[in-house]
Amino acid sequence: MRTRFIVDKSVGYFLMLMALTSILAVFLIGFFTLREGLPAISEIGLGRLLTGSVWRPGLEEFGLVPMIAGSVLVTIGAAILGVPLAIGCAVFLAEIAPRWMSNIVRPAVELLAGIPSVVYGLFGMVVLVPLARKVPVAGNSGFGLLAASAVLAVMILPTITNISEYAIRLVPREYREGSLALGTTRWQTITRVILPSARSGIVAAIILGIGRALGETIAMIMVIGNSVIIPRPLNANPLTIFLSQARTLTGNIAVEINYATGIHESALFATGVILFVLIMLINSSARAIMRERTR
């Protein structure tokens, strides 16, 4: 009789240890990435890493500005292309789609999330890069922000759609009914009542999508060109900046890690540390927004 209570108690402690493995993993990841990156951070200096605009490991120049610019621009591009589509999808699934249609769209969105990034990369390389090359601007190689943003837009769509749909569904029924009873159309109800009350959830969804975009690696190195330059417009039209090649923070790590030694390798780990911190900040701000909303 007593043993089962002892079992109960010890199982409880055992399970508690298991629950703490995730934080242990986070700690180890942070610790080892930082430990390997520390020589570069102390030798080069965090300031020079973050503000240097030249990355030439052969000459011991380690400036991450081109990669930060590349990551930011490709994410902006993906957001411009992907966010309206993803939120449209969410509104469609939550408010408008007839059952038969949502039975098609929802699994499709889930499957988009499941497709391996290397497959998106392959598709981008074979289909989107030649397509982007068709834009008649001198110096346009096809590899670059446009093709990469298009690939990323599709990759972040499921994240944004799922979380936004969930947020929209959390809006109490009475809001809808009250609004409709006042004689508004369904569309007016959606834009003036439902979307504003789901706003923080949707914002969180977009932020999480951005976090996802910043972390993508393999598909990016296959289509973005990986040039170490701060992207700038190819001619007088500022939009041609999206035809420029670029390199992302993730791509910087993946392209060079296999060849790097010494301080170069350490600088790549430092890139990882910066990426890790950036994404932690982004995700925790998304969570803070979501929490505020449930309060």
Add this chain to the structure above:
Amino acid sequence: MHKITAASILKAAVFTAALALVPLKSAGADTEITLFGSTTVQPLAEKLGEAFEALHSDIMVTVGGGGSSVGVKAAGEGTADIGMASREVKESEFQEFPGIVVHTIARDGIAIVAHPGVSVSNLTVEQVRQIFSGEISNWSGVGGPNQVIVVIAREEGSGTRAAFEELVMDEALITSGAILLPSNGAVRTSVSTTPNSIAFLSFGYLDPSVRGLSIEGIEPSVSNAKTGIYPVVRPLNMITPGPAGGAAARFLEFIMSPDGQAIVSSEGYISVI
């Protein structure tokens, strides 16, 4: 399904984990030779490994990538039986790993290639340097049509890039506007599909999908490289932690034999005997 309990889940999990642990003890072949390193040497080593295994069924040759620096490090630290590098071993690496032994198993020419649509067919070394450093950015600068040159190169740290820089670029730097790709295959695919592009490529990867440009009037071919008139040639090295012994020594012996060197030639590299 009804009878599934927590205990049986845990048991199943432990069982699957145990299943995965089984192969730790039973290796398939008696002896395994592991190679890591240069992605340029990797495919050649795989071919050589297949031929070697056909002769010695008790030995298995496992070839991984990682890059030239990883290859030197893996041999130096003894985590691989043989490391591969597509460049000379650096002085600093010899200092870090004084025991390592370098075996040059083949040599490789580095060809300057362009998209098949490019009309220019010959460049001087000086022109190549100016194109890759960004000094000349239009094909008209080297007698071609008025089109912007798309420069494609390998990433910093690549053995092919290091060799190209040393043999061609002198002190000049490759333009930061260059598209950088992480492998010879990717470079070739991109050159073959990107109009007005130029790149440098290992001889082993030359095929009709890209146009090999002559340097100072000399075509990039194995025979020209062998006679020494083609100017851009580098060694492909295998590195052992110390003097080679056991299965690794037999593998290296095979590579240096006429049969092994025949494979080197048929893969488009320059044999060393």
Add this chain to the structure above:
Amino acid sequence: MNAPGSGRSNLGSRRLMQRIAFSLVWAAGSLSVLILLIVVGYIVAKGLSSITWQFITTPPRGGISGEGGISTTIVATLYLVVLTVGIATPLGVGAGIYLVEYAEAMARKSRIIRAVVSTARFGVETLAGVPSIIFGLFGYALFVSSMHLGFSLLAAGLAGACLILPVVIRTTEEALKAVPVSYRNGSLALGATRWQTTQKVVLPAAIPGIMTGIVLSVGRIVSETAIFYVTLGGSYRMPTSLLSGGRTMALHVYYLAMETRAFDKAMGTAAILVISIIIINAVINLFSRKLSARIGA
């Protein structure tokens, strides 16, 4: 909110507005399906011609010409799936059980347990957001280099387990939360301990949900590239031990596309990969339908 109450005349324009807006939203929904069809259709159409029984059952060979099939990459993928799931499942399910069944009941009483719970939640949420290349870097630094496991299944499996751990924990939590409280109360009232209740009553009801998480993890591992690119070495030989390197199917697609002339084979491997993911998703849907049927009953 100025529209309600205004005259009949603007009703027409409001209706027109709605019609335009709705067709745009319909277009968004349909476009997502269309994109999927284009991507999957293109890959499968291009890849189908190279998929034969022989392609699936022979090992890759031939260096840069990319000859042969993909048998060893399938085996390496399966090994890695078994390894990662074998590591992450006991830990993740255990953690999920603790968070739902133990901590929530006791958090009210103990400040320490509340701290444990919020730390663990923070860990799970952070881990879920870490980009896979960071798992790769970490795996390379700790398992490949520091622990001298080399480029190996074991090193890659340990790094990969970190990727799926949050997936398993979250789905386990969801599955446990979906079990009605009355089940637990009934069992506890009969004098069973919390562990007995969990083991005999709650877990059996939550199995389909937990299985969903495991299958989801399988999908994540099958499609992962970045982690294994830096920890697995990329040899296409049959792995003979936990310390052998290897090449998963996804990695093989990358190598074929980036290093060889065999684009058709890259497409073929990608097609098989996509088809496996479709099957995995179908299995997940099956489980979740089973789950909702059970909860409904």
